[in-house]
Amino acid sequence: MDFLLPHDVQKDRDRFVQFLQHHVKPNLHQWYRDEAVPRSFIELMGREGWLGFSSSGGHIEEHAALTQAIRVEELARISPGVAVVVLVQISLGAKGVWLFGSESQKHSLLEPAIRGDLLLCLGNTEPTAGSDVASIATRADKVDGGWRLNGTKAYSTNAALSDRALITAVSDPEATRNRRLSMFVVDLSAEGIKRKKLHKAVWIPSDLTRIQLDNVFVPDEALLGDRGRGLQQVLEIFANSRLPISAMTLGNAVGAFELGVDHAEKRRAFGSPILSFQAKSFEAADLYSRMEAARLMVYKACWARDQGLDFQLEASMAKYLTVQIAREVSTWAADLFGAASVVHEHPVHKFPLDAWASSLGEGTQDIQKLIIFRGLTQLRKVAESDMS
Numbered sequence: 001m002d003f004l005l006p007h008d009v010q011k012d013r014d015r016f017v018q019f020l021q022h023h024v025k026p027n028l029h030q031w032y033r034d035e036a037v038p039r040s041f042i043e044l045m046g047r048e049g050w051l052g053f054s055s056s057g058g059h060i061e062e063h064a065a066l067t068q069a070i071r072v073e074e075l076a077r078i079s080p081g082v083a084v085v086v087l088v089q090i091s092l093g094a095k096g097v098w099l100f101g102s103e104s105q106k107h108s109l110l111e112p113a114i115r116g117d118l119l120l121c122l123g124n125t126e127p128t129a130g131s132d133v134a135s136i137a138t139r140a141d142k143v144d145g146g147w148r149l150n151g152t153k154a155y156s157t158n159a160a161l162s163d164r165a166l167i168t169a170v171s172d173p174e175a176t177r178n179r180r181l182s183m184f185v186v187d188l189s190a191e192g193i194k195r196k197k198l199h200k201a202v203w204i205p206s207d208l209t210r211i212q213l214d215n216v217f218v219p220d221e222a223l224l225g226d227r228g229r230g231l232q233q234v235l236e237i238f239a240n241s242r243l244p245i246s247a248m249t250l251g252n253a254v255g256a257f258e259l260g261v262d263h264a265e266k267r268r269a270f271g272s273p274i275l276s277f278q279a280k281s282f283e284a285a286d287l288y289s290r291m292e293a294a295r296l297m298v299y300k301a302c303w304a305r306d307q308g309l310d311f312q313l314e315a316s317m318a319k320y321l322t323v324q325i326a327r328e329v330s331t332w333a334a335d336l337f338g339a340a341s342v343v344h345e346h347p348v349h350k351f352p353l354d355a356w357a358s359s360l361g362e363g364t365q366d367i368q369k370l371i372i373f374r375g376l377t378q379l380r381k382v383a384e385s386d387m388s
């Protein structure tokens, strides 16, 4: 067993950190003020090859999960809100097309998405259904040459910025719960689409947008994957995306921890640096150890995916543990700054809020526990049958 990061992964990380120094750090203040990441940034990410896939001569290759996790961790250390913009483009949008798209969809959607020329998002959650994906109500009615979509997607990251959305809808209302849904790639400039950007306090500068679909026509070619398999497909997209969102949440924790410790080394109270008080240094030691344990879980989940092994249990454990630690570390770090931490513009202010949001994407903490418990029950059954 080797816990050292492979040399090529380390080199990729160093190059990416340089990129962030030049193209993210200097712009952050403006992006937070605008509450928007400019399209040109995703285009630049695409040109530089940071969007999760490589394409050459019509051949598309996905980057290793570990490489992608380390990139997103680095980005989230600076800004979880920018990291989520990139994550949605790669892990919900491009990945959805990569997993389920036809050859022609891969050509027309995935290739420009990898270049950063076409922006993709995913609309699943509705006002009346989030965790319980099978209960969504958006309808897709079959018509001549395509489908008519009606419904509301309540919370969709990047939908204000994106060109297309992967949308789940009920295509077969009479079918069983597992066969009722399908996925569609919807042009967000189509007639009948209304978008409303919501005002939120988390993951700034990403946008969170409501998509209203009123009798929107999509052609037959817009069906993504198989008719009636939308539930399984969107859950598979979420299962894959738990790897980068765990890495992003880890980055959130690390970013907050570093700010907090740097400050507590310098800030003096009662004649001593705050970090020299054993109460604080012990807290730092405890949080650092648990952050490192969460990191190992993220890396193990990525390793399993990169080996072609089942990674669902590991990915859910990684998501669960990173959210727990990010929530604790971020509030701890904010506390170290005292009153300064509540000011909007303070660098630490965003971290507790972003850690709170990270529990919601790709399944809440409760949903991760459901998956983890299911996984451990299966493992116990296998162990029992091996014994008998």
Ligand SMILES: Cc1cc2nc3c(=O)[nH]c(=O)nc-3n(C[C@H](O)[C@H](O)[C@H](O)COP(=O)(O)OP(=O)(O)OC[C@H]3O[C@@H](n4cnc5c(N)ncnc54)[C@H](O)[C@@H]3O)c2cc1C
Binding pocket: 088, 121, 122, 123, 124, 125, 128, 129, 130, 131, 132, 155, 156, 157, 158, 202, 203, 208, 357, 360, 361, 362, 363, 364, 365, 366, 367, 370
């Ligand atoms: C900033 C942000 C960005 C988002 N981006 C997107 C996006 O791009 N696309 C998209 O489709 N959605 C997006 N979402 C929505 C997100 O995926 C949902 O909020 C999430 O799936 C939870 O659904 P819900 O909000 O409807 O809560 P609910 O599903 O109603 O859950 C409410 C509470 O009940 C608990 N609960 C539910 N079921 C169970 C159970 N079986 N056992 C125990 N407890 C349970 C949950 O854990 C939660 O605490 C985003 C949300 C936020 C806040």
